[in-house]
Amino acid sequence: DAGVIQSPRHEVTEMGQEVTLRCKPISGHNSLFWYRQTMMRGLELLIYFNNNVPIDDSGMPEDRFSAKMPNASFSTLKIQPSEPRDSAVYFCASSLEVAGGHEQFFGPGTRLTVL
C-alpha cells in the first residue's frame, strides 16, 4: 500500500496567488482529514470528509480556504488568495471509519511558503 499521497511536497508562492494542494487517501478508507501545522498553533483540523461528504468544516479559517472531495480517491484544498500567514505544513490524513476504528494515517505533508 502506497499510503496517503500528497502533492506537491513543497510549494513556494507569492501573496495573492492561488494555491491548490492535493491528496490521495489510502484505497478503501472512507474518511479524509485536512490539517494545518504551525509552531504557534500546533496541529489544527481544517475540514473532515466522510464518504466524500464534508462533515465538519468548522476549522476552515476563512472564505479564502475551500476543500473538495469529488470522489473517494482524491481531495483538494485550495487557498485563494494566499497570504503569508497561510505558511504552514498541510497534512492530509485518511482512516477507515468503522466501529472501533480509530487510527488516522497521515500523508507526508505539503510545506507551503507564501512570500
Next chain:
Amino acid sequence: GQSLEQPSEVTAVEGAIVQINCTYQTSGFYGLSWYQQHDGGAPTFLSYNALDGLEETGRFSSFLSRSDSYGYLLLQELQMKDSASYFCAVRASYNTDKLIFGTGTRLQVFP
C-alpha cells in the same frame, strides 16, 4: 471549549524511562490516542485507549483514567530514535474519527 494539555518538552537519557502526561477537557470522550512525529515527518499512530487502564505495545505503554480526564504515554528503554514530538488526541464523538490534538511534547533523548 476543548483543550488538551501536555508538557512542552521532556528530556531524558538513553535507556531511561519517561512519562508524557496529557490532561483533557472535551465535550465528549470516546478514546485517547497517541501519535509520534519526527522533525520534518508526519504524525504516526502509536496507541489508543478507550477504556481505563494500561495498554502495552513493546517499549511503549499508554494509560487512561477517564474519571481524572488524564492519560500518559510511557516510553521505556529509551533510544536516540525516540527523539520526536508526541501528541495526545481525543476522539470526542462516537460516530466519527475526528480527533482533537494536544499541543505536543518534544522529547529529546541524550546519549
